[in-house]
Amino acid sequence: MSYAAPKRAALAPERIDLSVRVGSLTLRNPILTASGTFGYGDEYAHVIDLATIGGVVTKTVTVKPRAGNAPQRVAETASGMLNSIGLENVGLERFRDEKLPRLKQLEATVIASIGGETPEELETLLRALGREPGVGAFEVNFSCPNVAAGGARYWADADRLERTLARLKPLTDKPLIAKLSPDVTDIRDTARACERGGADALTAVNTFVAMSIDLDGMTSRLGRATGGLSGPAIKPMALARCWEAAGAVKIPVLGSGGIASGRDALEFIAAGATAVQVGTATFVEPEASTRVLAEMRAWLAANGIARVTDLIGAFRAEPAQEATTAAARNGGQP
Amino acid sequence: MTTRERVPGRATARARIATAAPAARRTWRQVRARVVSQRESGASFRWLELELPAGFVAPVAGQFVQLLLEFPSPVLLPRPMSVASARRVRGKLRVGFLYAAVGAGTRALSELPPGASVSVTGPLGRGYPLSEPGTPVLIAGGRGVAPLLMAADELARSRRRCEFVFGARTGALLIGVSEARTRLSRGGSRLHLATDDGSRGFEGDVVGLLTKLAPKLERPLVIHACGPHGMLAAVARWAMANGARAHLAMESVMACGTGVCRGCPLPRSGEARQRVLAEGAAAAALKGNPEWAMCCTDGPVFESRELDWERVE
Numbered sequence: 001m002s003y004a005a006p007k008r009a010a011l012a013p014e015r016i017d018l019s020v021r022v023g024s025l026t027l028r029n030p031i032l033t034a035s036g037t038f039g040y041g042d043e044y045a046h047v048i049d050l051a052t053i054g055g056v057v058t059k060t061v062t063v064k065p066r067a068g069n070a071p072q073r074v075a076e077t078a079s080g081m082l083n084s085i086g087l088e089n090v091g092l093e094r095f096r097d098e099k100l101p102r103l104k105q106l107e108a109t110v111i112a113s114i115g116g117e118t119p120e121e122l123e124t125l126l127r128a129l130g131r132e133p134g135v136g137a138f139e140v141n142f143s144c145p146n147v148a149a150g151g152a153r154y155w156a157d158a159d160r161l162e163r164t165l166a167r168l169k170p171l172t173d174k175p176l177i178a179k180l181s182p183d184v185t186d187i188r189d190t191a192r193a194c195e196r197g198g199a200d201a202l203t204a205v206n207t208f209v210a211m212s213i214d215l216d217g218m219t220s221r222l223g224r225a226t227g228g229l230s231g232p233a234i235k236p237m238a239l240a241r242c243w244e245a246a247g248a249v250k251i252p253v254l255g256s257g258g259i260a261s262g263r264d265a266l267e268f269i270a271a272g273a274t275a276v277q278v279g280t281a282t283f284v285e286p287e288a289s290t291r292v293l294a295e296m297r298a299w300l301a302a303n304g305i306a307r308v309t310d311l312i313g314a315f316r317a318e319p320a321q322e323a324t325t326a327a328a329r330n331g332g333q334p
Numbered sequence: 335m336t337t338r339e340r341v342p343g344r345a346t347a348r349a350r351i352a353t354a355a356p357a358a359r360r361t362w363r364q365v366r367a368r369v370v371s372q373r374e375s376g377a378s379f380r381w382l383e384l385e386l387p388a389g390f391v392a393p394v395a396g397q398f399v400q401l402l403l404e405f406p407s408p409v410l411l412p413r414p415m416s417v418a419s420a421r422r423v424r425g426k427l428r429v430g431f432l433y434a435a436v437g438a439g440t441r442a443l444s445e446l447p448p449g450a451s452v453s454v455t456g457p458l459g460r461g462y463p464l465s466e467p468g469t470p471v472l473i474a475g476g477r478g479v480a481p482l483l484m485a486a487d488e489l490a491r492s493r494r495r496c497e498f499v500f501g502a503r504t505g506a507l508l509i510g511v512s513e514a515r516t517r518l519s520r521g522g523s524r525l526h527l528a529t530d531d532g533s534r535g536f537e538g539d540v541v542g543l544l545t546k547l548a549p550k551l552e553r554p555l556v557i558h559a560c561g562p563h564g565m566l567a568a569v570a571r572w573a574m575a576n577g578a579r580a581h582l583a584m585e586s587v588m589a590c591g592t593g594v595c596r597g598c599p600l601p602r603s604g605e606a607r608q609r610v611l612a613e614g615a616a617a618a619a620l621k622g623n624p625e626w627a628m629c630c631t632d633g634p635v636f637e638s639r640e641l642d643w644e645r646v647e
Contacts, residue, residue, distance in 0.1 A: 039594035046360050067625035074589045074597035076411050088596045231410055283590040286364055
C-alpha cells in the first residue's frame with residue numbers, strides 16, 4: 001500500500017470515488033447511519049438529503065411491535081452515553097407498509113436491521129421482507145445488549161450464528177450483514193462463524209455492555225442494571241474490534257462505534273472497514289453523517305487518494321509492533 | 335442543560351418542557367445561536383438570552399430546544415431546555431431561558447459571555463394549547479416557571495386574562511416571580527403565590543391554593559402547568575376530579591430530543607393506550623407505541639388523561 005509513501009498531489013474533492021461494494025450492493029459512499037440512531041430515516045429527512053449518504057440502517061424491526069424498556073432509557077457518561085431502549089419498534093407489518101415506502105420516496109439506500117429472539121423469528125422476517133425491492137441489504141442484529149431474550153449474549157454463540165445465517169441465506173437475494181457484539185472473548189471467532197454461515201458482510205461493533213450507578217439512591221441510572229455504551233468513549237475499543245474482525249474474514253466489515261468525524265471514519269477504513277456507521281454523533285448533531293462524509297472526502301482529496309477503496313486495510317500492524325518492541329528495549333520508555 | 339443535573343459531568347439532562355396541538359410537520363433545525371446576555375435571577379438561577387438566525391422557527395410556550403456547547407464541551411449530549419420567552423428585536427428572534435448552573439454543562443453555559451455561540455436544535459415538541467377555550471390557569475412549581483412565563487406572554491398578546499399560580503418550597507425559591515409579575519401587569523391577570531413554609535403567599539402547595547381559588551373562577555378551567563412530576567401528578571388528579579382540562583409539561587432525560595432514539599418514555603394511561611391501539615396503522619409516524627409516550631415528540635405537554643400518573647417517576 002503506497003498511499004502513505006511520498007505525498008501525492010491533492011485532488012479535487014468532487015473527483016474522489018467514494019463508492020464501495022458490500023456483497024452485491026453498491027453504496028454511493030461509505031457513510032451509513034447506525035441502527036437505532038436514525039429512526040426510520042423520515043425523522044431527519046427535512047435536514048438531510050438521504051440520497052446523499054451511503055445508506056440508512058433502520059431501527060431494528062422485530063416480527064411483533066415492541067414497547068421497549070421502562071425508564072430510564074438513556075444516561076450520559078464520560079464522553080459517551082448508555083442506552084437501554086429495548087428494541088422499541090413498530091413491528092414488521094408497519095415497517096413494510098409505512099416505513100419502507102417512505103424511505104423509497106426519499107431515495108435512500110435502505111439497510112433493514114432485523115432482530116429476533118430465535119432463529120425462527122429472523123426467518124419469519126426474511127420471508128416477509130427478503131424480496132422487498134425497497135431493501136438493499138439486511139443487517140441482522142445479533143448484538144442488542146438490552147433485551148431479556150435474544151440479545152447479545154444469546155447470539156454470542158459461534159455455532160448458533162453459523163447455523164442461523166445458513167438458514168437465513170436462502171430466504172433473500174440481498175446481502176446479509178451480521179452485526180456483532182464486542183462483548184465476546186474473541187470477536188474473530190464470531191466473525192469467522194458468520195462468514196462460514198454465509199454472511200455477506202459484518203458490522204463491528206454494537207454497543208458495549210456498561211453501567212452507571214446513582215449513589216444517592218444506590219440504583220442504576222438506567223431502568224435495567226446495564227445498558228449499551230456508545231459515543232466517542234468507545235471509539236478506540238470499537239476500532240480494535242473492527243480491525244480484529246476485518247483481519248479474520250474475507251467478507252467486508254462495516255465499522256461502527258463512536259465515529260464522529262471524517263478522520264474517525266477513515267481510521268476504521270484504514271483498519272479494514274469497507275464502510276462505516278455514524279450513530280450517537282447524530283444525537284449531538286443531526287447532520288453528523290453528512291459532515292463526516294464531507295470531511296472524509298476532503299481528507300482523501302488533500303492526500304491525493306482517488307478511490308476510498310485504496311485506503312481499506314491500509315493500516316498494517318507491523319510498524320506499531322516494532323515500536324512496541326523498541327519501547328520495551330528502552331526499558332519501557334517509548 | 336436544565337437544572338436537575340445531579341452529578342457534575344454525568345449530567346442527567348431533564349427536559350423541562352411540555353397533549354397539545356397535533357404533531358406538526360417537522361420544522362426543527364440545528365443552528366448556531368449567539369449569546370445576547372446572561373444575568374443572575376436569584377437563588378443561583380440565571381436568565382439567558384440567545385439570538386437565533388433567520389430560518390429558525392419561533393417556539394411556542396411549552397416547546398423546548400436542545401442546547402449544545404461548542405467544542406470543547408464538558409458534556410457530550412445536548413441538553414433539553416424549556417423556552418421561557420421568545421420575541422423579535424429589530425427583526426431578529428430572541429429566545430430566553432431560565433436555568434440553574436448545577437452541572438458541568440450548565441456551569442460552562444453560565445460562563446459564556448455575550449457574543450459567544452452555542453448550538454441550538456429546535457423548536458422541539460408540542461407546546462401548550464393556549465387557545466383552548468376556558469379560563470387559563472397557569473400553575474408553576476419552582477423552576478418549572480420557565481414555560482409558563484412564556485405562556486403568560488402569549489396570553490397577554492392575545493388579550494386573554496389568566497390566573498397565575500406560582501408555588502415553591504420557600505419565598506426565596508420563587509425564581510422569576512418579578513418576571514411573572516411584569517407579564518401579568520397588563521389586562522387584569524392575577525398572580526397567586528404559595529410557599530410550603532408560608533414565607534410568602536399562601537401557606538401550602540399549589541393544589542391547596544388552587545382548591546381555594548377555583549370556586550371564584552369562571553368555568554371551565556384550562557390548566558397549563560409545569561413543575562416537579564409529583565406536583566404535576568397532583569394537579570392532574572385535581573383536574574380529573576374537578577372537571578378541568580390540564581396540560582402538563584413533563585421532563586425526561588433525553589438523548590436526541592427528536593424522536594429517533596426512543597430514550598424518553600412516559601407511561602401512557604389505559605385510555606391513551608386503547609386509543610393508540612385503535613388508531614393502529616393510521617397513527618402518526620412516530621406514534622403507535624401503546625405503552626410509552628415519548629416526552630420529546632408526543633409531549634412534552636400532555637393532557638392529564640394521557641399519562642398513567644401512578645407510574646410517572
